[in-house]
Amino acid sequence: MDQSLSLDDSQTIQAIGILADVLDGVSGPGGLDTVLVSKALRQVIATRSKPAFEFASRAFNTLDPGVRRQVAREADAAAHESVELRARVGGFLNTAPRPAPGPAAHQGSNFLNALNLRNRRTKSPEA
Numbered sequence: 730m731d732q733s734l735s736l737d738d739s740q741t742i743q744a745i746g747i748l749a750d751v752l753d754g755v756s757g758p759g760g761l762d763t764v765l766v767s768k769a770l771r772q773v774i775a776t777r778s779k780p781a782f783e784f785a786s787r788a789f790n791t792l793d794p795g796v797r798r799q800v801a802r803e804a805d806a807a808a809h810e811s812v813e814l815r816a817r818v819g820g821f822l823n824t825a826p827r828p829a830p831g832p833a834a835h836q837g838s839n840f841l842n843a844l845n846l847r848n849r850r851t852k853s854p855e856a
């Protein structure tokens with residue numbers, strides 16, 4: 730597991746939930762596989778355990794690379810929408826929204842970053 734990834738962090742758990750929601754919405758070839766990965770991610774949310782996270786990561790890595798890229802794009806967009814909504818609701822409730830994240834936040838969620846790093850290390854040169 731990525732050392733910077735904490736399953737006790739609410740933002741990490743929220744990112745995992747967003748990823749699970751996106752996986753639930755995938756249709757077409759590989760749809761059943763994405764539902765199974767989504768269930769594994771929801772187990773991570775429920776247990777916050779390292780073995781559950783590692784299983785979900787391995788399951789995500791078995792998905793077709795095109796499906797993983799599609800899911801990553803959609804999850805990234807959903808995460809940005811969530812941040813924007815939180816800022817709007819924060820303003821509406823007259824509470825100060827969190828400061829805008831730095832450039833690293835635009836690179837995706839901690840979970841997706843961990844998966845991407847893991848994929849880069851395990852990819853063959855032909856991929």
